């Protein structure tokens with residue numbers, strides 16, 4: 357039994373009406389740890405458990421850390437998550453709620469990550485939040501499920517942080533004979549590391565992350581994500597934070613599910629940038645979720 361669930365796939369009446377075409381939602385917001393990340397991370401953790409690892413280490417104070425903690429609890433393997441001082445109390449408590457130990461170290465992710473790597477020994481598996489082929493193969497199962505359900509689509513909309521979701525969906529499309537289906541890759545302003553690399557024509561690091569969509573806050577995408585933009589149809593879209601937060605609030609009313617701005621960014625393409633979907637009739641949107649935002653936080657962002 358995989359650690360992730362097969363999630364609902366539904367045709368969204370509100371998003372279809374808002375965008376003037378048929379929009380299907382893959383509801384990975386409903387995974388138990390709150391995001392799609394458990395697909396890839398669950399697969400990676402199971403792989404490492406089978407090969408004899410006795411501890412998992414993560415350096416993510418976000419959904420990846422929560423997913424590793426969840427996987428560890430399910431597999432009865434202890435988990436240590438190293439996070440920087442900037443990590444919210446809510447994120448830390450979501451990780452601890454799964455029984456993992458949280459170590460706070462350093463001002464930034466780089467420092468927490470260095471400390472995490474020091475804690476790795478022969479019996480420990482380090483679980484990267486996005487740059488690992490084991491993760492991509494696990495994320496690809498979301499496309500297998502859509503294809504198995506018999507739903508056809510002519511584009512996939514998803515958000516991009518470090519590009520693990522992009523790499524996984526690309527793999528899922530390829531292994532189902534859908535290599536020509538375009539991917540609409542969405543980032544927020546201030547976290548647009550994929551666009552920076554595409555514009556520069558080479559893998560490029562942002563000087564800083566300035567978006568509130570912290571789950572998209574990888575300063576540099578995985579090499580594989582950049583390669584994908586060169587080898588298959590990928591359209592890049594950048595939305596601003598406000599539009600992403602508004603999309604979260606509308607989605608909460610429309611589908612009664614609360615997601616992070618990282619997910620709102622992708623949904624915003626239907627709500628606010630439907631012009632970017634002009635060539636398509638049936639669009640698959642990955643509702644990737646995210647557990648670290650609260651309604652109070654979304655309202656505060658909307659008011660600011």
Ligand SMILES: *Cc1c(COP(=O)(O)O)cnc(C)c1O
Nearest residue numbers: 419517518519520521618645646
């Ligand atoms: C991690 C995450 C993303 C981005 O995924 P990457 O694999 O880093 O590109 C998007 N949305 C949510 C909610 C996430 O947790």
